[in-house]
Amino acid sequence: MALMFSLAVLAYSAWLIYGAASSYDKGKAESLYNLALGVMGVLLALSSLTTMRRRIQAARAQSTRTFTVEFCEKCGFKSVREFRVGDYVHKRLGPCRQCSGELLIEMIYSEPLRREGF
Amino acid sequence: MATFLFLFDSGASDSSIGTLISTLMYLSFILFILFGQKIQLWTMLWNMSGALKKLEFMSSEARALTVKTLKEIGKPKEDLAPRLNILLEHFLISPVDMDPAGIVWKFDHLLDVRDSKFKDDVRMLAPEADEVQVNNLENLVEGALALNTIYRVVRHYYLLGKKTQSFYLILQLQMILPLVMQEAEALVGATKAFAQGQPIGDGIGPLVASKLMRNSEKRKVEKDMVVSEVEIEGRRVLALKAEGPGGNVGKPGDAIRQLIEERSGQVSMVLMIDAAVKFEGEKTGDISEGIGAAIGGIGTERFKIEEEVSKFKIPLYALIVKESIQEAIMPMRKEIAEAADKVISRIKTIIKERTKDADTVIVAGIGNTIGIGQ
Numbered sequence: 166m167a168l169m170f171s172l173a174v175l176a177y178s179a180w181l182i183y184g185a186a187s188s189y190d191k192g193k194a195e196s197l198y199n200l201a202l203g204v205m206g207v208l209l210a211l212s213s214l215t216t217m218r219r220r221i222q223a224a225r226a227q228s229t230r231t232f233t234v235e236f237c238e239k240c241g242f243k244s245v246r247e248f249r250v251g252d253y254v255h256k257r258l259g260p261c262r263q264c265s266g267e268l269l270i271e272m273i274y275s276e277p278l279r280r281e282g283f
Numbered sequence: 284m285a286t287f288l289f290l291f292d293s294g295a296s297d298s299s300i301g302t303l304i305s306t307l308m309y310l311s312f313i314l315f316i317l318f319g320q321k322i323q324l325w326t327m328l329w330n331m332s333g334a335l336k337k338l339e340f341m342s343s344e345a346r347a348l349t350v351k352t353l354k355e356i357g358k359p360k361e362d363l364a365p366r367l368n369i370l371l372e373h374f375l376i377s378p379v380d381m382d383p384a385g386i387v388w389k390f391d392h393l394l395d396v397r398d399s400k401f402k403d404d405v406r407m408l409a410p411e412a413d414e415v416q417v418n419n420l421e422n423l424v425e426g427a428l429a430l431n432t433i434y435r436v437v438r439h440y441y442l443l444g445k446k447t448q449s450f451y452l453i454l455q456l457q458m459i460l461p462l463v464m465q466e467a468e469a470l471v472g473a474t475k476a477f478a479q480g481q482p483i484g485d486g487i488g489p490l491v492a493s494k495l496m497r498n499s500e501k502r503k504v505e506k507d508m509v510v511s512e513v514e515i516e517g518r519r520v521l522a523l524k525a526e527g528p529g530g531n532v533g534k535p536g537d538a539i540r541q542l543i544e545e546r547s548g549q550v551s552m553v554l555m556i557d558a559a560v561k562f563e564g565e566k567t568g569d570i571s572e573g574i575g576a577a578i579g580g581i582g583t584e585r586f587k588i589e590e591e592v593s594k595f596k597i598p599l600y601a602l603i604v605k606e607s608i609q610e611a612i613m614p615m616r617k618e619i620a621e622a623a624d625k626v627i628s629r630i631k632t633i634i635k636e637r638t639k640d641a642d643t644v645i646v647a648g649i650g651n652t653i654g655i656g657q
Binding site (some may be wrong): 196213229230231248250251253254255256270273274276 | 301302329415472479481483490493497527528613614616617619621622654655656657
C-alpha cells in the first residue's frame with residue numbers, strides 16, 4: 166500500500182514537472198508553483214522508497230545459517246557441514262574418516278545469509 | 284458558492300487555479316499551527332501501530348515455536364496451552380530495598396525458588412525430555428516470555444497514550460522503539476537457537492573454559508557447574524564453567540567460593556571470562572582486559588565472588604569479548620567463536636606475568652553454555 170502510494174506520488178510529481186516545463190515557454194507564473202510541488206513530491210517519494218528498500222535489506226540480512234566444524238586432533242582433519250539438532254561443541258562423533266583417531270565437534274558458528282548493507 | 288462557480292468559469296481558469304492553490308496553502312499553514320501537535324501524534328500512533336503488530340507477530344511466532352518444540356521433545360499427554368500461558372506471564376517481585384543490608388541473600392533465595400519452580404513447570408510440560416533438553420526448553424520458554432513481556436509493555440504505553448492523547452508519552456515510546464524492536468528481533472533469533480540447542484554469543488566464556496578442560500577429568504561443584512584441573516605454564520589452573528550442553532548459566536559465585544574455601548584461600552588469581560557489550564564502531568570478537576568480576580545478572584553472584592576474593596585478598600582479573608546485545612543472544616557468530624583461541628593466549632600471558640610456578644589459578648568461563656559440552 167505504502168509502495169503504491171509512493172509510486173503514485175512519484176508519477177504525479179513527474180507529471181507536474183513536465184507540465185511546468187511545457188507551460189514555462191508560454192510565460193505562465195503558475196508553472197513555478199507546479200515545478201516546486203513536483204520537485205518536493207519527487208524528493209519525498211524517493212526518500213520513502215529508499216527507506217522501504219533499506220528495511221527490506223535489513224530484514225534479509227538478519228537470516229542466518231549455522232555450521233558445525235568437525236575436527237580430528239590426531240591427523241588434523243577438518244570438515245564443515247550444516248548444523249544438526251543434537252550437535253554441541255566437544256561432542257564425540259566416532260572414528261575419523263582419515264585415521265584411527267576420534268572425530269569431535271570443534272566449533273559451531275552462524276553466518277548471515279546475505280551481506281549486510283545499507 | 285459564488286467562488287466555487289467562479290472557479291469553473293473557463294475565461295478566468297488560470298488565475299482561479301492560482302487563487303485556489305494560494306488559499307489551500309494558507310489554510311494548511313493555519314491548520315499546522317493550530318493542530319500540528321495532534322497531526323504529529325496521529326502520525327506517531329499510526330507508525331507505532333505497525334510496530335506493535337510486528338511485536339505481536341514476533342511474540343506469537345515465539346509462542347508457536349515453543350509449543351512445537353515442547354510437543355516434539357517432551358511429548359506431553361495433556362494440552363500445553365493453559366500451563367504455558369501461565370508461564371509466559373511469570374514474574375518475580377524483588378525484595379524491598381528500604382533496608383538494603385542482607386538483600387543479596389534474600390534475592391538469592393528468591394532466584395533459587397524461581398529457577399526451581401520454572402524448571403519443574405517446564406518438566407511437567409515436557410515429561411519425556413532429558414535433563415539437557417529440559418535446560419534448553421527452559422531457555423526457550425524464557426525467550427518467549429521476554430518477547431511476550433516486551434509486547435505487553437509496548438502495547439500498554441501505546442494504548443495509554445492513545446487513550447489520554449498524551450503527546451509526550453507517545454514521543455517517549457517512539458524514541459526508544461527502534462532499540463526495543465532490535466531487542467525483540469534478537470530474541471526471535473535467540474528462541475530459534477534455544478529450540479535447536481545452538482551455542483549463542485554469550486557462550487564465549489564457557490567455550491574458552493571447555494577448550495581449557497578438554498581431555499581432563501571433570502568434577503561437579505556448586506551449583507550446576509563443572510571444574511577441571513589442568514596445567515598451564517607450570518601453574519595449576521582450575522577451569523570452571525556451567526555444566527553443558529544444555530542451556531545453563533549455573534551459579535559461578537557459589538562455585539568460586541567453594542573452590543577458594545577448599546584451598547583455604549591459597550589461590551593466586553581469579554580470572555573471569557565473559558561477553559560484554561561493545562560500543563558502536565567496535566569490532567565483534569575484540570578482547571579487552573580489566574579488573575573486577577565479569578559477570579552479569581542482578582548482582583548476587585558478583586557480590587559473592589567479590590566478597591570471597593576480598594576476604595582472602597585474591598586479585599580478580601577480567602577478560603571480556605566484545606559483542607553487541609543482539610549477538611550475545613543470537614547464534615554464535617564465527618568472529619566470536621574464533622576469539623576463543625585468542626582469549627586462551629591472553630590467559631596464558633596473564634598467568635605467566637602475574638603468577639609464579641606452582642601457583643593455583645581459577646579461570647571461570649561465565650555465560651550460557653547451551654550447545655557447549657565439556
